[in-house]
Amino acid sequence: MRVSKQLSPDGKHLTIKVTGRFDFSLHEEFRKAYEGMGPNGTSFQIDLGGTEYIDSAACGMLLVFRDAVGGDHADISIVNASPVIKKTLQLLQFQRLFKIT
Amino acid sequence: MPEAPAAPGMKIFVVDDQEVNRYLLTVILGQLGHEVHVAANGAEAVEQFMQISPDMVFMDVMMPVMDGYEAATQIRELVGDKFVPILFITALRDEASLVKALQHGGQDFITKPFSHAILRAKIEAMQQQMRMYETVRLQRDQLAQYQQRISHEHQVAERLFQKILHSGALGHPGIRYVISPQAIFNGDILIAGFRPTGQLNILLGDFTGHGLSAAIGTIPVSDIFQGMTAKGFAISEIAVEINKKMQMVLPRGLFLAACLVEVSFSEGLIRVWNGGVPEGIVYDAATGQIRARLHARHFPLGLVGTEQFDKSLDIYPIGPADRLLMFTDGVTEAANPAGEVFGDARLMDVFHHDGGGRADDLLDRLIEELAAFRGHQTQSDDFTLAEFRLAELERLPDTSAIRTSHGLSQRAFPHAQRDWTMDFDFQHRVLRVLDPLPLLMQMLMEIQQLHSHKEQIYLILAELYSNALEHGVLALKSAAKNGADGFERYYSAREHALASLQTGFVRFHFESLQSDTVSKLIVEIEDSGEGFDVNRCIQSEADHTEYHGRGLPLLRALCESVQFNDKGNKVTAVYCWRCGDTGNAGQAGSGLFP
Incomplete structure (x- = not known):
């Protein structure tokens, strides 16, 4: 499993962790990780601590994810990204769409 | 799924040195509906084999x-390729001999004495195998054919994409670029084209995702870019249009990271809109010094709607030895066998190589470094890299009309008739949002057959309009452009002043005069500004070292006459040509660069 998820006991906080290469091959797995989580006040954390590499297709997947869980009202933070991945995300201005810490 | 037809009656070749066995098998196999041929030893069998071409062979061991x-x-x-089962006829019982038979290419064996039922069962089993083999062979051939067709289609598509995406100005000797075949199919796009007024518009883009869907998206992008560039639109407007189109056609999650650049030679600057492409580099080829990085400030195209879209541009001054290097993330993210990426730091190392100095061969060095870094992993090459030698790209709008206009005198124009006039009054609220030039150009072209003079007329309008707007309505001072910083200050002041414009106007008056031999287009433009000291401005024309001040001399070169009113807020320019003069006799060679 390259995508793992963990829901907090109160069900209000979902962490999705991606390890290895985050690219289009994870499309299905990644989508399944947030399946059924509509815009219902849950906060999300994408943990890229174990991610070695991210491609633009994965960035597209992050956008689809953001739309699915509430778009502009979604509470999503991206954490533990490596400097290179952070740079990629910033190049695409993703800091304006996600909290990147 | 293809399947070979069942073969009830087969051609069976019986090879046995004992006549009684040959006879028995001939009878039994004949009863089962097969055609039987016989040979008395191995040598005979090999000799006759090709001629008989049997479907199956029964082969005795000891002969x-x-x-x-x-x-x-x-x-x-x-x-060779065909599957012809060989069944060994044997009385042998020892395992070693049976194994040897199979090792010599036998599919099975039958033992003497022959049993009718077992023979029949074994033949049917073999037929089943033959059908399977035939099916596999057919599928293999079809697969090979399919593969061939796909690879052919890829070649055709590659040529097609090359044509679509790499037409325009990319053939210019001042532009060098590398785009890997892999990158074409992954949706990289590089296009460049000159506007009628001589500016060079460039787009370097990279679709998210891979494969055909990404590649197809490049086609509408190319159409919009080339169409609008030819009509004289600025890159900010082109970015808005492409963004709109991408929003419409691309599924969510797909977008186009793109960097648009507009090189304005007459102003000595480039304007940049960068959404998601790695920071391109402006560098001085004479010193190797990096003058600017083209920062990515915007969302990629197709990601946000028009109302959220930010079309503001960054402005960087350029000098005569400057070059522009642009590249996709395939360069910075190229990986070596250890999985490390090339990265921006290594890119910078290429610049600082030998502690600076001339950077004439920088592109070649970069390509070499990149190849060396990647090692043998060239299979997954997926990048686009382009270098623009700015000074070499400077192309004056065609000024061949000068010859004609200088040769005309007022006396040659006594019986002129007015064909049409046209007036426009653009008030401040329109000026804030609309660039009227493409619109006016289109109308002029529709009214009269002016296409062969399009570039000259566009240039005249563009110079007159920017003068009226910037120095008249917005009251900006040209001298503010002095120095590298001044540029940016000037253009951000322009942007700011325009966005908050509360009063003012620009009025156009067009008039077309015709005689039997000569045509004239009179353009009058008036602005709400204070005007300026006409004489002082004309004095400073001689000074060519400034970043600004090239507009007026250019106008005078193109027009028969350029006259200001005393106040300096109204200009009348007369453009003139002989009937039948196409206006496109040749390219002007003199440079505008200081």
Whole structure:
């Protein structure tokens, strides 16, 4: 499993962790990780601590994810990204769409 | 799924040195509906094999002249690709001999004495195998054909994409670029084209995702870019249009990271809109010094709607030895066998190589470094890299009309008739949002057959309009452009002043005069500004070292006459040509660069 998820006991906080290469091959797995989580006040954390590499297709997947869980009202933070991945995300201005810490 | 038809009656070749066995098998197999041919030893069998071309062989092991093992081996070589089962006829019971039979290419064996039922069952089993083999062979051939077709289609598509995406100005000797075949199919796009007024518009883009869907998206992008560039639109407007189109056609999650650049030679600057492409580099080829990085400030195209879209541009001054290097993330993210990426730091190292100095061969060095870094992993090459030698790209709008206009005198124009006039009054609220030039150009072209003079007329309008707007309505001072910083200050002041414009206007008056031999287009433009000291401005024309001040001399070169009113807020320019003069006799060679 390259995508793992963990829901907090109160069900209000979902962490999705991606390890290895985050690219289009994870499309299905990644989508399944947030399946059924509509815009219902849950906060999300994408943990890229174990991610070695991210491609633009994965960035597209992050956008689809953001739309699915509430778009502009979604509470999503991206954490533990490596400097290179952070740079990629910033190049695409993703800091304006996600909290990147 | 293709399947070979069942073969009830087959051609069976019986090879046995004992006549009684040959006879028995001929009778039994004949009863089962097969056609039987016989040979008395291995050598005979090999000799006759090709002529008979049997579907199946029954082969005795012990025979004079050539035994069954040798015969089977030779027959295998003869049939090659085709599947012809060989069944060994044997009285042998020892395992070693049976194994040897199978090792020599036998599919199975039958033992003497022959049983009708077992023979029949074994033949049917073989037929089943033959059908399967035939099916696999057919599928293999079809697959090979399919593969061939796909690879052919790829070649055609590659040529097609090359044509679509790499037409325009990319053939210019001042532009060098590398785009890997892999990158074409992954949706990289590089296009460049000159506007009628001589500016060079460039787009470097990279679709998210891979493969055909990404590649197809490049086609509408190319159409919009080339169409609008030819009509004279600025890159900010082109970015808005492409963004709109991408929003419409691309599924969510797909977008186009793109960097648009507009090189304005007459102003000595570039304007940049960068959404998601790695920071391109402006550098001085004479010193190797990096003058600017083209920062990515915007969302990629197709990601946000028009109302959220930010079309503001960054402005960087350029000098005569400057070059522009642009590249996709395939360069910075190229990986070596250890999985490390090339990165921006290594890119910078290429610049600082030898502690600076001339950077004439920088592109070549970069390509070499990149190849060396990647090692043998060239299979997954997926990048686009382009270098623009700015000074070499400077192309004056065609000024061949000068020859004509200088040769005309007022006396040659006594019987002129007015064909049409046209007036426009653009008030401040329109000026804030609309660039009227493409609109006016389109109307002029529709009214009269002016296409061969399009570039000159566009340039005249563009110079007159920017003068009226910037120095008249917005009251900006040209001198503010002095120095590298001044540029940016000037253009951000322009942007700011325009966005908050509360009063003012620009009025256009067009008039077309015709005689039998000569045509004239009179353009009058008036602005709400304070005007300026006409004489002082004309004085400073001689000074060519400034970043600004090239507009007026250019106008005078193109027009028969350029006259200001005393106040300096109204200009009348007369453009003139002989009937039948196409206006496109040749390219002007003199440079505008200081």
